[in-house]
Amino acid sequence: MAVSGLRYDVFISFKGEDTRLGFVGHLHKALIDKGIHTFLHDHQLMRGDSISSSLVKAIQSSIISIIVLSQNYASSKWCLDELVHIMENRRPVIPVFYYVDPSDVRHQKGIYGKAFAMHEKSNLDSxxxxxxxxxLRQVADLSGFPFRH
Structure with a gap:
């Protein structure tokens, strides 16, 4: 069903430990069942691994991206790198605020503030x-779906 030149209808960005076996797994199955060609990264990544060129290509060849912003999303350098690529891709993005407040994401407060404090302590490139x-500010400014079961 993907548009000519694009390989996927949907790219799903998520933090595996938070949502892979629950929300994201169900979302992925529902999309596939409806015939929606969906990219879901299935491999666990080692700390420090950088985003692969194949993953960047999947982002670039997707019609839309769904970002599942969960408790540990901002603690993952990989997820944040992925998010930057998605936002720079300038295609439609649907944020899902999975047990997180959009305001905390937007302003990097609460658990998102703690994650950034850890990133800054680790002497990353400013x-x-x-x-x-x-x-994160850009994605939190989009109209999305707060999910609080």
Whole structure:
């Protein structure tokens, strides 16, 4: 069903430990059952691994992205790098605020503030951290779906 030149209808960005076996697993199955060609990264990533070129290509070749913003999403450098690529891709994005407050995501408060405090303590490139912060602000400003079962 993907548009010509694009390989996927939907790219799902998520933090595996928070949502893979529950919400994201059910979402992925529902999309597949409806014939929606969906990219879901199935491999666990090692700490420090950088986002792969194949993952960037999947983002670029998707019509839309669904970002599942969960408790530990901002603690993952991988998720944040992925988010930057998604936001720079300038295709439609649907945020799902999975047990997180959109305001905490937007302003990096609460658990998101704690995650960024840890990133800053680890002496990461300040430009990279600023790009992550900006991407989170952008996605939190979009109309999305708060999920609190």
């Amino acid at each position: 430009h990279k951290v600023m790009r992550w912060r900006n991407a």
